[in-house]
Amino acid sequence: MAVKPIRLFGDPVLRTPAEPVKDFDKELRTLVKDLTDTMIDAPGAGLAAPQLGVGLRVFTYYVDDRLGHVVNPTLDLSEERQDGEEGCLSLPGLSFPTPRAWRAVAKGHNMHGEPITLEGTDLLARCVQHETDHLDGILFIDRMDPDQRKAAMKAIREAEWFGEPAPVVRDSPHRTFGKAL
Numbered sequence: 001m002a003v004k005p006i007r008l009f010g011d012p013v014l015r016t017p018a019e020p021v022k023d024f025d026k027e028l029r030t031l032v033k034d035l036t037d038t039m040i041d042a043p044g045a046g047l048a049a050p051q052l053g054v055g056l057r058v059f060t061y062y063v064d065d066r067l068g069h070v071v072n073p074t075l076d077l078s079e080e081r082q083d084g085e086e087g088c089l090s091l092p093g094l095s096f097p098t099p100r101a102w103r104a105v106a107k108g109h110n111m112h113g114e115p116i117t118l119e120g121t122d123l124l125a126r127c128v129q130h131e132t133d134h135l136d137g138i139l140f141i142d143r144m145d146p147d148q149r150k151a152a153m154k155a156i157r158e159a160e161w162f163g164e165p166a167p168v169v170r171d172s173p174h175r176t177f178g179k180a181l
Contacts, residue, residue: 091159
């Protein structure tokens with residue numbers, strides 16, 4: 001199992017838009033495995049590559065017994081909205097009401113470069129939007145109304161993990177991606 005440290009709120013990689021994947025190679029397959037292992041160990045419903053310090057457009061998900069990943073996703077969102085609690089592995093122990101589209105269709109590729117389409121409603125749609133936001137340097141707290149965001153920022157500043165330094169990993173198999181873990 002390849003469980004990696006998850007980057008926490010405040011780490012600049014979480015606010016940096018990720019680069020599209022160009023090489024569908026062994027290193028990408030290793031990254032997908034690391035994301036999957038880390039997400040399941042956490043446990044979480046999804047995990048994006050920037051949360052492991054890798055600036056590539058890849059995320060994994062595990063919702064309603066559906067386990068998978070999407071590389072280079074693009075989204076088509078419904079106009080119908082949903083409200084619900086949302087959390088993030090990069091903001092451990094915290095969750096807040098966050099508005100999202102009720103239905104999402106993600107188009108992208110699998111780790112072998114084959115085209116895929118992932119369609120979901122409710123929790124899967126929320127997960128797909130949340131993880132794609134990570135790839136764009138957006139955190140779920142950015143989707144809240146100003147009063148809720150203010151309350152969320154107060155809770156973040158009071159969290160025991162707030163201000164922790166990013167983990168340092170010296171011999172990362174993902175060095176070729178240009179971002180050390």
